[in-house]
Amino acid sequence: MELHSILLATVILLIVTGLCLPLFQVLRLGSVLAYIAVGIIVGPHTKAYVLTEHVEQLQQVAQLGIVLFLFLIGMEFELRKVLRMWKLITGLGLTQFALTAGVITLYLMQFGHALESSFILGAGAAMSSTAICMILLQERNETDTEHGKASFAVLLTQDLVAVPLLTMIPILGPRVTNTATQPMLTVGLQVAGAAIAVFMIGKWLTPLSLHWAARRRDMQLFGIYIFLSVAAAAFILQLVGISMELGAFVIGMLLATSDFRYQIEATVAPSKQILLGMFFITVGMSINPQEIAADWVNLFRDVAFVLSSKLVILVLLGLLFGLTKATAVRVGFLLSQAGEFAFVLFGAAYSYQLLSDRDFTFALLVVAISMSFTPLMVQIGEMIARRLGPGRSKPDIEDSDKLKQHVVIVGYDRVGQLLCVVLEKFNVPHVVVERDWNRVQAVKGEKSNVHFGNISLAEVQEVVRIEHASMIVVCSGSEDDKDLAISLKRLFPEVMVVARTQTLREVDELVEKGIDAAHPIYVASTLAVAQAILQMLGFEEREVRPTIKRFRADNFAAVRQAFDRVDRQETQEMKSPSSENDEG
Structure with a gap:
């Protein structure tokens, strides 16, 4: 493919994506369905411009987006959280998979399919889409809700079940003489x-590699080590027949308590977004509208059966395992589709001659179409759930990654440390982002809410949920941090921004540019020292305090007057010697 063809394909892809994304967001259908629609439009099965004929190869590359996505999901679920969901994983998750796979297997056998192929197709359809479901939960801010946790438990179970399923394919397939x-x-x-x-x-x-890179303040090396660890884990598990996604998830879970958590998420997020979007575009490319039109009755019959059977089984099991009616309905509608693992499972079965050409193509269409229905199913489920009970279940306030109305402290110098102590006394939720790794390392084990990262990165702003904060406090008074405070205020005008400055002139400058409050740290500390000195000299506190208060009043008006007199006097003194020298 020549360079100009690549550029043309890129331009067309971006134009179609740029049109579909806002349209589907206005219709509240979500970004996933928008990407799938883009894939259908630019795919090889339409009469419009064909982006590429090599959909399968592109899908394999784009699957790295799911790997990175599962890595970030793992970072949100520490081992202790997974253990707390163990009953849902072993109970709801395993039972759902077994019942759904069994029901769909029996359904397919009614249409003349062999037991082996029916089981493979049923098992693949029983798996839900981790990528679609977790993205929708994140977009709707429901990852940490009751139905979000239950859904994750089922999805995690399915990822674990994927291991024995893949190992069973060679056993179920026809015997090949040269295959050991x-x-x-x-x-x-x-x-x-x-x-x-x-x-x-x-x-x-x-962790050792990231520590070394952070001490050198080499963010490029930091990013390389992250991607290397994720790729290595995915590759190792794939070598033994386990899904790449599970390896990435485990690595993320092991790094969930790392001091580098926010910086890791900020580093990985951009690549994840691009590759994940490309993956869903390739799902759309695999949908052939002509084949749908040729056998649309049987196709949509099978899609309807998959969606309805999974929905009913999940709702009933959810109620059986103690979920509320509203929660069970939300879980059922969210997980009703077949998932991306089916592409892998069906591909392996096809290579071992367990599926015919028609069955393989037809099954991929069923999976892709069921995935496309997910945003609509979620909306229907939400409407039904609201009638059955209260709105969305509230997030667990113990989880720092779901902070709301909190204070984001930028910098953990002496000012930031003291501010944390005061906020803790008043039980004010807060999170600290510090660029100096040595400072983060110094409080490791003592302060769990002090994280290594650069708040100027949009991805770090996202993971500390800065848009949901009540206040941002920029503790350093450097010139760069003044610009940072102004930038944060412009990006998040609804959030109060407080900055530390060196001079009163900087206070005026920042307030003029929209900063809610700016404090000249040296002026304030000098007045505090002056008060202590006067009291040591024998002045009564009732005499000193009103005077100090007058200096602070009206934005340090009295201090400004004193500074102005000193400035004028220094100016005159600087001019006086030069005048005398000129006369001499």
Whole structure:
């Protein structure tokens, strides 16, 4: 493909995406369905401009977006949180998969499919889309709600079930003479070895590498080490037949308590967004409208059965496992689609001759169309859930990643440290972002809400939920941080911004540019020292305090007058010697 063709394809793709995304957002259908629509428009099955014929290869590259997405999801779920959901994982998750796979298998056998192919198709359809579901939960700010946690437990179970499913494909397939199958003991040892290797990477090797890069303040190297650890974990698990996504998730979970958490998320987020969007575009490219039109009755019959059977099973099981009616309905409608793992499972089954050409193509269409219905299903589920009970369940306030009406402190110098102490005394939720790794390391184990990162990055602003904060406090009074305070106020006008300055002149400058409050730290501290000195000299506190208060009044008006007199006097003194020298 020549350079001009690549540029033309890129321009067309961006134009179509730029038109579809805002349109689908206005219609409240979400970004996922918009990307799928883009894929249909520019895909190889339409009469319009064909972006590429190599959809499968592009999909494999774009699947790295799901890997990075699962890595970030893992960082939001520490091991202790996963253990707290163990009942949902072993109960709701496993039962849902077994029942759904069984029901869809029996349904397909009624139409003449063999038991082996029916089971593979049923198992693939029983898996939901982790990428779509978690993105929708994040877009709707529902990741940490009751139905968000239950949905995640089911999705995590399905990722774990994917391992034995893939290992069963060679067993179920026809015997091939030159193919040697490994004993189960060997497979088990390989899986155990891979798990240990991933654990070592996430627990020791990656943190040590990130520490070294942070001390050097080399953010490029920092990013390289992050992507290397995710890629290594994904590659190791894929070698033993386990999904890449699960490896990325485990690495993320091991780094969830890292001091680098916010900077890691900020580094990975841009690449994740691009690749994930490309993945859903490739899903759209795999949908052939002509094949849909040729056999649309059977196709939509199967799609309807998959959606309805999963919905009913999930709702009933949710009620059985103690979920409220509204929560069970939300979980059922959210997880009703087939997932991206089906593409992998069906592809493996097809390579082992378990699926015919028609069954393979037809199954991929069912999966892709069911994924496309997800945003609409979520909206319907939300309407029904609201009638059954109160609105969305509230987030767990214990989780710092779901802070609201909190204070974001930029910088952990002496001022930032003292401010944290005061806020803690009054139980004010707050989070600190510090660019100096040494400062973060110094309080490791003492302050869990002090994180390494650069608040000027949009991705860091997002992960500290700055748009939901009540106040931003920029503690440093440097020239760069003055500009940072102004920039933050312009980006988030609804959030109060307080800045520290060196002089009163800087106070006026910042207030004029919209900063809610600016405090000259040296003036304030000097007045405090003056008050202490006067009291040590024998003056009564009732005499000193009103005077100091008058100096602070009207934005330090009395101090400004004193400074003006000193400035005029210094100016006259500077002029006087030069005049005498000229006369001499």
